[in-house]
Amino acid sequence: MTIAMNVADSFVFDAWARLVIMSTAICLGLMSGALSYAQEVGVKPGQRGGMPPVQLSSSTQAYQRLLDSAEVLVKDGKPADAYTMLEPIEFEHAGEARFDYLIGIAALDSGKPDRATLALERALAVNPDFTAARLDIARAYFQLGDLPRARTEFIAILSQDPATTARANIEKYLALIDEQESGKKLHASGYVVTSAGHDSNVNDSTSQSQIFVDYYAANYPLDPASIQASDNYLAVGTGGELTYELDANWRVYAGADLRQRVNSTQKNFDTINLNGRYGVMFNTQIDRLRFGLLGGRYALGGSHYSDTAGADAEWSHTFSPSNQLKVFGRYAKYRYVDVVMQVNDYDQQALGVGWSHVTADGRSTLFGSAYRGTEKDVSTITILPAMPDGGRTDGAKRFSGLRAGGQRAVGENATLFAYAGAQVGEYGKVNYWFQRQRSDRLYDAGLGASWQWRDRWMLHPQLNYTKNDSNIAIYGYSRMDISLTIRRDFR
Amino acid sequence: MSTAKYINAILNISLIACVMVLSQSAYAGIAGNVQFVHGNVQLVNSTGQTRALQKGDAIQESDTVTTTRDATAQIKMRDGGYIVIRPDSRLKFDSFIFSGKEDGSERSFFSLLKGGIRAITGLIGHRNKQTYHITTPESTIGIRGTDHETYVVTADSPLAAVAAVGTYNRVNRGETTITNVTGTISVLPNQMGYAGAPDQIPQLQPLNLNLFTVAPPPSPGNKQGGAVRDATVVDSAIQDQGGALGNALPENQIQVPIKSKAGVPTSPQRVF
Numbered sequence: 001m002t003i004a005m006n007v008a009d010s011f012v013f014d015a016w017a018r019l020v021i022m023s024t025a026i027c028l029g030l031m032s033g034a035l036s037y038a039q040e041v042g043v044k045p046g047q048r049g050g051m052p053p054v055q056l057s058s059s060t061q062a063y064q065r066l067l068d069s070a071e072v073l074v075k076d077g078k079p080a081d082a083y084t085m086l087e088p089i090e091f092e093h094a095g096e097a098r099f100d101y102l103i104g105i106a107a108l109d110s111g112k113p114d115r116a117t118l119a120l121e122r123a124l125a126v127n128p129d130f131t132a133a134r135l136d137i138a139r140a141y142f143q144l145g146d147l148p149r150a151r152t153e154f155i156a157i158l159s160q161d162p163a164t165t166a167r168a169n170i171e172k173y174l175a176l177i178d179e180q181e182s183g184k185k186l187h188a189s190g191y192v193v194t195s196a197g198h199d200s201n202v203n204d205s206t207s208q209s210q211i212f213v214d215y216y217a218a219n220y221p222l223d224p225a226s227i228q229a230s231d232n233y234l235a236v237g238t239g240g241e242l243t244y245e246l247d248a249n250w251r252v253y254a255g256a257d258l259r260q261r262v263n264s265t266q267k268n269f270d271t272i273n274l275n276g277r278y279g280v281m282f283n284t285q286i287d288r289l290r291f292g293l294l295g296g297r298y299a300l301g302g303s304h305y306s307d308t309a310g311a312d313a314e315w316s317h318t319f320s321p322s323n324q325l326k327v328f329g330r331y332a333k334y335r336y337v338d339v340v341m342q343v344n345d346y347d348q349q350a351l352g353v354g355w356s357h358v359t360a361d362g363r364s365t366l367f368g369s370a371y372r373g374t375e376k377d378v379s380t381i382t383i384l385p386a387m388p389d390g391g392r393t394d395g396a397k398r399f400s401g402l403r404a405g406g407q408r409a410v411g412e413n414a415t416l417f418a419y420a421g422a423q424v425g426e427y428g429k430v431n432y433w434f435q436r437q438r439s440d441r442l443y444d445a446g447l448g449a450s451w452q453w454r455d456r457w458m459l460h461p462q463l464n465y466t467k468n469d470s471n472i473a474i475y476g477y478s479r480m481d482i483s484l485t486i487r488r489d490f491r
Numbered sequence: 492m493s494t495a496k497y498i499n500a501i502l503n504i505s506l507i508a509c510v511m512v513l514s515q516s517a518y519a520g521i522a523g524n525v526q527f528v529h530g531n532v533q534l535v536n537s538t539g540q541t542r543a544l545q546k547g548d549a550i551q552e553s554d555t556v557t558t559t560r561d562a563t564a565q566i567k568m569r570d571g572g573y574i575v576i577r578p579d580s581r582l583k584f585d586s587f588i589f590s591g592k593e594d595g596s597e598r599s600f601f602s603l604l605k606g607g608i609r610a611i612t613g614l615i616g617h618r619n620k621q622t623y624h625i626t627t628p629e630s631t632i633g634i635r636g637t638d639h640e641t642y643v644v645t646a647d648s649p650l651a652a653v654a655a656v657g658t659y660n661r662v663n664r665g666e667t668t669i670t671n672v673t674g675t676i677s678v679l680p681n682q683m684g685y686a687g688a689p690d691q692i693p694q695l696q697p698l699n700l701n702l703f704t705v706a707p708p709p710s711p712g713n714k715q716g717g718a719v720r721d722a723t724v725v726d727s728a729i730q731d732q733g734g735a736l737g738n739a740l741p742e743n744q745i746q747v748p749i750k751s752k753a754g755v756p757t758s759p760q761r762v763f
Contacts, residue, residue, distance in 0.1 A: 002520070091567055094526045109723060109725060117705075118565070120706075121563075122527050128707040129709050144663055144681070147681075148706060163719065166722075169726055248679070322674075360724055363727065484734075
């Protein structure tokens with residue numbers, strides 16, 4: 001009996017002990033579950049509500065240094081790195097003005113405008129007079145395509161007397177919003193332009209008056225019309241483009257440009273260029289695809305000289321607001337009108353890839369591209385017994401090149417720009433007269449400025465230099481063109 | 492096995508099972524945590540207890556969050572999403588289940604009773620659209636991976652002075668649907684859908700800025716807002732890029748005839 005009682009007591013005690021342990025365990029389980037999630041989202045153990053986080057509290061020097069580093073990264077054009085640095089501690093520091101603004105602009109500049117608005121909304125909820133946050137939330141709304149809210153915030157900032165440069169930018173945004181919100185599906189733009197300039201080589205010709213022809217083993221005198229000639233010129237031009245929105249992504253476009261250049265004395269080298277194009281565009285927030293047909297007509301010295309017909313395509317992809325990739329291609333037939341020149345007919349095809357980068361301050365853009373292509377000589381006209389298949393004397397051409405450039409905004413309405421390019425051209429046939437395969441090195445460079453002195457009026461001084469080094473002297477030339485252009489745009 | 496040992500074994504197994512199940516269910520019941528609070532934000536739990544919401548607080552299933560005028564809160568959800576509760580609003584977290592992955596058991600259901608929210612969805616609803624929705628008096632908002640904002644204007648709300656009673660839904664990213672007994676419409680980015688009543692067909696309308704302007708206006712006459720970023724990288728959208736200099740082929744040289752000194756084409760013609 002006693003033993004039975006002891007066993008029973010022991011069992012009851014054990015059961016009670018286990019129930020107590022179970023209850024404790026359940027409590028611990030509850031705490032552990034809540035704790036593990038709290039740690040996931042950034043809540044520190046023991047923290048509830050206003051309790052300060054254990055690490056990187058707002059008052060610590062380490063935290064202030066981290067914010068300083070993030071600010072430097074944004075200013076140095078590395079906003080994605082700044083965002084990566086700040087995002088893990090957003091939960092802890094959301095609601096602190098400097099933190100919210102920094103993570104907001106880091107998100108905006110690295111292509112996350114939705115996340116930017118989340119942070120900047122906090123900054124403005126706490127302080128509606130935080131103008132910098134308001135300007136950047138307006139930019140974020142614009143990036144999101146939320147034009148009504150962008151307009152509301154831009155207008156609110158104008159009432160706070162922002163600095164002149166900021167005001168100029170805001171007015172550009174507002175003009176663009178007006179244009180996009182007009183509700184019109186058909187958009188038209190156009191321009192007229194006039195230039196005056198001096199060209200050191202209007203005929204792209206060698207400066208030598210005579211050249212050595214290997215076939216004759218003798219020097220060969222050139223007509224003055226085939227020797228470099230400089231002249232002053234006047235030019236006028238006009239053009240326009242129509243685009244029609246089929247839906248949110250698709251557009252069709254058609255455009256044309258006409259330019260005429262009149263030399264002061266070298267009338268044989270007066271030119272008229274007429275180019276037309278039409279095609280389709282597909283736009284999303286990060287991708288843009290354009291495919292179109294093109295055609296051109298060229299007059300030289302008052303006579304119809306050549307025609308161009310073909311197609312071109314371009315795809316651009318935006319990795320972030322500061323970096324864009326572009327792939328472009330072109331196929332075009334170049335045909336001469338004059339029977340004598342038709343031996344030079346060719347088809348050109350080219351494919352290239354380009355990159356553009358906008359600097360952190362948004363005021364400079366750098367461009368670069370590389371391309372390769374061929375020119376296939378397609379004429380069957382025979383001018384030499386040694387070339388029974390016809391075609392141009394130097395045959396087909398393979399070319400490849402690099403181009404780079406940049407522009408920088410100066411003040412409110414001016415931009416400086418510069419570019420340079422180099423192209424290698426190798427031809428396929430041995431030139432009968434010069435007894436070698438032609439090999440060219442074409443270099444060009446330019447610099448200039450654009451100054452918008454009135455709304456839609458632009459003044460445009462520019463200097464261009466071109467030089468072609470060729471192993472066949474007659475194809476070598478250099479050319480310097482300095483011009484001043486006035487342009488008026490219409491929308 | 493003796494009876495005592497048998498009972499002991501049962502208790503041991505039960506102990507382990509209880510700890511596992513209960514700790515998991517407690518974990519599943521937390522919908523998210525408060526990331527940001529500004530102004531007077533109250534939470535009413537399932538038992539009717541009310542308390543002021545503070546940064547870091549957990550939001551449980553069945554909790555209702557209420558904001559007063561000029562108050563706002565941001566909740567970071569367990570699935571990585573965010574819920575922003577606008578001023579003068581009431582939102583109930585009806586149901587939230589998330590095991591850490593999309594396995595079909597997850598769900599995130601809300602009831603917006605008054606005012607507005609912004610919802611940036613996380614993993615829930617990413618693959619299984621039916622696992623996420625917001626119920627309003629007039630309709631149900633469904634999503635297809637999105638950042639969207641929803642407002643419910645009630646007759647007793649100050650917003651009724653600037654917008655008709657009903658549910659408004661605008662999309663920042665992705666796509667949402669508005670459904671009631673009359674049918675369903677899709678709302679795409681930067682569109683706003685409206686459902687006036689449960690028996691009225693939802694429709695798209697121009698954006699109502701009286702509802703969807705988020706930032707409070709600056710103080711009247713304030714000219715001291717501090718320095719701003721005059722220009723930024725995103726301003727390239729409004730800059731003339733000069734026809735993308737450098738991203739194109741050089742202009743083709745048009746070949747002109749080369750002539751001999753006599754002024755006629757070279758002989759034989761066009762050798763060069």
